[in-house]
Amino acid sequence: MRRPLHLIALLAMVCSLFVAACGSEEEEPATGGNKTAEETPAKEAIKVGLVTDIGGLNDRSFNQLANEGLERAKAELGVETRVLISKANSDYVPNLSTLAQQQYDLVIGVGFLMADAMNTVAPKFPNTNFAIIDVDATTMKAKPTNVSGALFKENEAGYLVGYMAGLYLKDEGGGTASSVGGQKIPPVDAYIAGYQAGVQAANPEAKVVNGYSQKFDDPAPCKELALDHIAQGAKVVFQVAGGCGLGALDAAKEKGVQGIGVDADQAYLGDQIMTSALKKVDVAVYDEIKAVQDGSFKGGDNRLFDVKSGGVGIGETNEVGAKYADQIKAEQDKIASGELTDIPNTVQ
Amino acid sequence: MSAPPDSELPPNITVASRMATFFRGGGILAPLITILVAFLAGGLVVLATGHNPIETYQAIFKGSGFNWFFPWLSEDDRIIAALNLQQTLILTTPLILTGLAVAFAFRCGLFNIGGQGQYILGSIFAVWVGSSFDGMPALLHVLVAMLAGVLAGAVWAGIAGLLKALAGTNEVISTIMLNWIAIWTGVWIFNLGSPLQNDNPDQVDVPVSNDIVEGAKLPVFWGDPQLQGLHIGIFIALAALVVFWVLLNRTTLGYEVRAVGFNPDAAEASGINVRRNYVMVMAICGAFAGLGGALDLLGWQFRIATNDIQTHTLAFFGIAVALLGRNTAIGTLLGALLFAGLLTGTSVRNLDPTVFEPQLATNLTYMIQGLVVLLISTDVLVVYLLRRRRRK
Numbered sequence: 001m002r003r004p005l006h007l008i009a010l011l012a013m014v015c016s017l018f019v020a021a022c023g024s025e026e027e028e029p030a031t032g033g034n035k036t037a038e039e040t041p042a043k044e045a046i047k048v049g050l051v052t053d054i055g056g057l058n059d060r061s062f063n064q065l066a067n068e069g070l071e072r073a074k075a076e077l078g079v080e081t082r083v084l085i086s087k088a089n090s091d092y093v094p095n096l097s098t099l100a101q102q103q104y105d106l107v108i109g110v111g112f113l114m115a116d117a118m119n120t121v122a123p124k125f126p127n128t129n130f131a132i133i134d135v136d137a138t139t140m141k142a143k144p145t146n147v148s149g150a151l152f153k154e155n156e157a158g159y160l161v162g163y164m165a166g167l168y169l170k171d172e173g174g175g176t177a178s179s180v181g182g183q184k185i186p187p188v189d190a191y192i193a194g195y196q197a198g199v200q201a202a203n204p205e206a207k208v209v210n211g212y213s214q215k216f217d218d219p220a221p222c223k224e225l226a227l228d229h230i231a232q233g234a235k236v237v238f239q240v241a242g243g244c245g246l247g248a249l250d251a252a253k254e255k256g257v258q259g260i261g262v263d264a265d266q267a268y269l270g271d272q273i274m275t276s277a278l279k280k281v282d283v284a285v286y287d288e289i290k291a292v293q294d295g296s297f298k299g300g301d302n303r304l305f306d307v308k309s310g311g312v313g314i315g316e317t318n319e320v321g322a323k324y325a326d327q328i329k330a331e332q333d334k335i336a337s338g339e340l341t342d343i344p345n346t347v348q
Numbered sequence: 349m350s351a352p353p354d355s356e357l358p359p360n361i362t363v364a365s366r367m368a369t370f371f372r373g374g375g376i377l378a379p380l381i382t383i384l385v386a387f388l389a390g391g392l393v394v395l396a397t398g399h400n401p402i403e404t405y406q407a408i409f410k411g412s413g414f415n416w417f418f419p420w421l422s423e424d425d426r427i428i429a430a431l432n433l434q435q436t437l438i439l440t441t442p443l444i445l446t447g448l449a450v451a452f453a454f455r456c457g458l459f460n461i462g463g464q465g466q467y468i469l470g471s472i473f474a475v476w477v478g479s480s481f482d483g484m485p486a487l488l489h490v491l492v493a494m495l496a497g498v499l500a501g502a503v504w505a506g507i508a509g510l511l512k513a514l515a516g517t518n519e520v521i522s523t524i525m526l527n528w529i530a531i532w533t534g535v536w537i538f539n540l541g542s543p544l545q546n547d548n549p550d551q552v553d554v555p556v557s558n559d560i561v562e563g564a565k566l567p568v569f570w571g572d573p574q575l576q577g578l579h580i581g582i583f584i585a586l587a588a589l590v591v592f593w594v595l596l597n598r599t600t601l602g603y604e605v606r607a608v609g610f611n612p613d614a615a616e617a618s619g620i621n622v623r624r625n626y627v628m629v630m631a632i633c634g635a636f637a638g639l640g641g642a643l644d645l646l647g648w649q650f651r652i653a654t655n656d657i658q659t660h661t662l663a664f665f666g667i668a669v670a671l672l673g674r675n676t677a678i679g680t681l682l683g684a685l686l687f688a689g690l691l692t693g694t695s696v697r698n699l700d701p702t703v704f705e706p707q708l709a710t711n712l713t714y715m716i717q718g719l720v721v722l723l724i725s726t727d728v729l730v731v732y733l734l735r736r737r738r739r740k
Binding site: 054082083084085087088089090093094095097098099101102113120121124183184185186189212214215 | 553554648654655697
């Protein structure tokens with residue numbers, strides 16, 4: 001019934017495949033060695049690794065901006081780059097440590113969600129430089145001396161877009177200003193707190209409504225939240241949820257209300273984008289890389305990005321938003337000059 | 349093995365039992381061919397994207413860390429390979445256990461698609477016990493936390509078994525439904541202001557559980573315990589394989605399970621309580637999957653966030669592992685090693701980006717998983733056709 005010859009022939013084929021695979025595996029180190037030998041003497045290129053948070057690389061805001069900064073450094077500073085995308089919270093530690101293990105000169109963690117992992121990994125690799133966006137390096141539990149934190153005053157950017165939203169609501173004769181957050185974490189809340197303060201400052205009668213989707217990647221829950229807010233009378237929707245927030249801006253488009261983008265300039269999403277609250281993560285990433293290259297990198301300390309330094313601000317406006325450009329400029333100057341300082345950081 | 353004679357086809361009642369019959373017809377060769385064809389098809393896709401499939405598979409192999417066993421590796425490469433192999437073996441642990449959760453049900457003629465839900469329930473209870481009761485003796489704490497995970501998984505799957513026994517509910521439907529209940533229960537329970545959300549003042553705004561306390565963590569025996577070294581859970585998973593084999597082949601329960609798997613009506617007629625068996629088997633399956641969830645939490649993850657629960661897919665690989673392993677202990681082990689190696693080898697951090705974009709490669713793993721399931725269904729067909737030809 002069974003034909004042993006066929007069996008043997010097949011087994012032999014399978015075996016030969018494995019042997020072939022192993023054989024060439026043996027040769028690989030040789031070619032690998034040649035490659036690095038050719039590259040290293042060319043220039044003193046430092047190696048920079050970037051670890052995204054679970055928002056993924058194509059969130060069109062936070063992580064994507066970080067990657068743009070990295071790409072710019074690659075083009076202008078000639079650094080060697082690698083990006084590791086995190087799919088789950090448990091990816092942060094191995095992603096950071098793998099890059100450190102492979103002797104990258106600078107490892108950048110993008111986002112507050114990575115604070116714990118950075119706190120674990122950085123002390124293990126004292127000779128590697130680390131940078132982390134949105135985390136205060138001076139308050140990290142392990143007090144690592146090789147981590148530089150990049151902090152943004154999101155509340156200032158939030159205030160400016162909120163002020164614009166408030167002015168718009170005034171002209172519309174009332175209405176609600178909505179904000180759709182991802183997870184309730186400090187950078188998200190700083191935006192929202194600033195936004196609400198801005199709305200109230202421009203138009204004390206305006207109402208605010210706020211919700212969290214608990215997600216940064218999937219657009220569906222943010223869209224649902226935004227539609228809900230619009231049904232409650234929201235005429236402006238501010239998204240603070242990375243890739244998830246794209247759903248909120250989509251809802252604004254669908255219902256013909258104003259949308260406000262976050263982190264990156266999201267004016268390209270359509271006419272409904274009144275403006276965007278900018279957070280120049282790309283500048284922060286670029287600056288950190290440059291610092292490592294020219295030797296001015298300082299661990300255990302923070303870099304601060306605010307309206308004054310141009311690290312946060314306001315993006316392109318649509319026709320509606322353009323009407324308020326002068327008033328917004330005035331507020332911006334007030335913040336930069338230090339006249340306006342008490343913008344809240346946390347949502348009540 | 350004392351398998352009943354398979355000279356004639358028994359009357360087949362369920363999909364699972366029908367598949368089991370045909371599996372026996374294929375022998376060891378069928379799964380090997382399945383893998384080979386899946387890899388060849390994957391290679392064609394790689395080729396279509398303009399890459400070299402042989403180089404890509406080599407890079408995946410290297411990324412999996414299995415090259416650690418090669419004696420000719422240089423010292424530097426060996427360090428990297430060791431790290432990669434640790435990651436592969438960390439994933440092998442839950443894959444073995446979720447694989448067993450499917451395999452054991454299969455042997456009883458049941459199709460358990462609820463591995464994911466049972467795994468999540470195991471995780472939830474393990475993280476709850478493991479992060480509370482600080483100060484309990486270490487060994488006791490680990491055992492209690494593991495037991496909590498095992499029991500939670502068993503009860504969760506037992507519900508599906510009970511529904512099958514009492515109301516005849518198809519276990520495929522009920523286990524899928526239980527998966528979703530488990531996912532959303534998990535999302536709720538760790539969410540802001542919910543009972544098991546962490547009480548760390550720095551993280552009040554993050555929907556994540558408390559951390560497992562030091563005493564409840566499984567010891568790490570290879571690598572850095574803080575950087576996800578290999579924990580002893582792999583030995584517990586290997587022990588579970590032995591338990592599975594003994595249970596199935598050397599106990600009365602196992603005999604009954606196999607008898608029900610071959611033919612529930614005949615088993616019933618010969619005095620076996622088929623309903624009781626359904627409940628028992630599902631509970632044992634759930635215990636395996638729940639243990640998998642518990643080991644992951646106590647061994648290397650140490651905390652669980654709501655988005656982890658929503659994006660978790662490992663337990664679904666358990667189905668492919670069991671199918672490829674022909675629902676045997678040794679087959680499940682090999683299947684788990686294969687898929688763990690593929691998952692680690694194609695991960696963004698381990699696959700050499702100059703050979704193949706890792707973003708694409710992860711999808712390659714999913715494709716190979718899909719192909720394996722599909723091809724196993726086809727080789728059921730092939731064996732069926734062969735038998736028909738032979739009988740004519």
